[in-house]
Amino acid sequence: MEFTDLYINGKWVPGAAKERFDVINPATEEVLASVASAEIADADAALNAAEAAMADWAARTPRERSEVLRKAWELMTARLEEFARYITLENGKARADAMGEATYAAEFFRWFAEEAVRADGLITHAPASGARIMVQHKPAGLAVLVTPWNYPAAMGTRKIAPALAAGCAVIIKPASETPLTMLALMPLLEEAGVPPGLVNVLPSKRTSALVDHMLHDPRVRVVSFTGSTGVGRKLLHSAADQVLKPAMELGGNAPLIVFDDADLDVAVEGAMLAKMRNLGEACTAANRIYVHEAVAAEFTRRFRDAMAALKVGDGTDPSVDVGPLVNAETRDKVAEFVADAVAKGARVEIGGTPPNGPGFYYPPTVLSNVPATANCVHDEIFGPVAAIQTFTDQEDVIARANDTEYGLVAYVFSEDMKRALQVCERLEYGMVGLNRGLVSDPAAPFGGVKQSGLGREGGHEGMLEFMETQYISASW
Incomplete structure (x- = not known):
């Protein structure tokens, strides 16, 4: 160098x-x-x-x-x-x-x-x-x-x-x-x-x-x-x-909300971007994924398949989609989040086991049935782990999304624009991605509220x- x-x-x-x-x-x-x-x-x-x-x-x-x-x-x-x-x-x-x-x-x-x-x-x-x-x-x-x-x-x-x-x-x-x-x-x-x-x-x-x-x-x-x-x-x-x-x-603790009327192709694509951009090592990463019960099974299946298609390896290889995390401490913290969630009842849909050998790798991981008591719900995962929860009531999911000291970014997926905008306005976040998994733009005011x-x-x-x-x- x-x-x-x-x-x-x-x-x-x-x-x-x-x-x-x-x-x-x-x-x-x-x-x-x-x-x-x-x-x-x-x-x-x-x-x-x-x-x-x-x-x-x-x-x-x-x-x-x-x-x-x-x-x-x-x-x-x-x-x-x-x-x-x-x-x-x-x-x-x-x-x-x-x-x-x-x-x-x-x-x-x-x-x-x-x-x-x-x-x-x-x-x-x-x-x-x-x-x-x-x-x-x-x-x-x-x-x-x-x-x-x-x-x-x-x-x-x-x-x-x-x-x-x-x-x-x-x-x-x-x-x-x-x-x-x-x-x-x-x-x-x-x-x-x-x-x-x-x-x-x-x-x-x-x-x-x-x-x-x-x-x-x-x-x-x-x-x-x-x-x-x-x-x-x-x-x-x-x-x-x-x-x-x-x-x-x-810091952030971004919720991503998928309503029952969401276009699931758009929602999965947006969730992949919001979760896996920069391997999840971003304050804007989707940390809590709330999916309406009516579409949870289908969303989880599609999301799992998209995560499974990612190639893990040294990022200097152009064919690689997911490189290593930045250091051993970050990798080990991600592994602890997964172990804690599983111990409390979460189900591993894919991933969850770091590979052997050199490099600070952790595989793309999808957890379903994640309980509200899991540590990853309350702290930034900062890694390629998606924690999925379900909801049925709009008021309930808004309350759950806002139940954090953080307020950087949230994501909402719905084809009902009137409802979607009403929800966006009630979310206590400095930024909201509406049917988009990416909010960062040099022309936009990037920042959060609360802590x-x-x-x-x-x-x-x-x-x-x-x-x-x-x-x-x-x-x-």
Whole structure:
């Protein structure tokens, strides 16, 4: 691997302590690369570089910033295969899934290239005082971005692109399991015209101390985090000390509801996408599948057959549909969920037994008759396991779907659009997929309610997370 050092102020540096950590290929359990581990001194160097770079960048016209982001999209789109390979090697996902992520990641540069020129303000006449109300949006300041391992490219570009569009400089802390993809993106951004210091990347095995230090630096004004709700709470505590602007995309426990009038072909296809995209290692993954009793047997049969048709193996093989999970801990947690559900009465329709040999593999698994007491009903499975329950009453299934502290995404399948929309509006979720198993789109405001987060990524709202609103009162 070519890019394995820290990226600070446009240069590759080994880090103050010159310590390193290994990145493991989850398909083989072999070491992919040894990567530099950032320390506090490296964070300070990155903050200094970001502060210096932002002054010029924020002063540039929106069109200038837009053109740089547009160029980044063009360059990344031309190199999708390269980035997909990085994603597969360090994350494990199959090639088709990795190509999907790379395409999705690149699209954030194009979308926010278009949004960079649309930070619209307002001039109006105050009805009571007669003064003019002038409103504008300004860059908020330095942003610390903390990204997860499940989308090594997209979770970075989803934050970098709006921050640069808004006029901010950033320091990125990628997940220790998957830092290589983000490091490999930096030469591309250089080629696109991103000036030195504007984007800095700090892989580290000391994530907590490093991020906490940066969040207590008065120059930092935004923290954007994607990850578990537990870690998000800790970051919010740190952010409170400096009253930082937080953007938090946290955990989920997504319900997927199949009504008796659903088109089962559409429902099965949507459920496969909602469950198996990224091997289920996604906060948007369908975690609780509720199927109306009248169609449960047929839906389960079709869904089981679709899961059985998936080929498991090393994701570098183009014929493979399902690669390994990211690490042994994730695989073992998935196995524990299945064992617990079966012990409490669930039936294994297919899968359920991890293969022998190297690699963190777990087979596509379908569980039926899953009881409400099963642990997988209350926690993210984060793996290729579908937990199916049945229902007969609409009010009951809405209550069950909402019975969680999380509120990221839900899925509804029904051909009765009036009922479907009524149900969607009553679901306590920031996003709902209606007869669709995919809601992620750079043009849409991605985010949840309750303990699933604060703020939105993507859409016009994504750029505003990195801006502050200023109001000027004037008379003329």
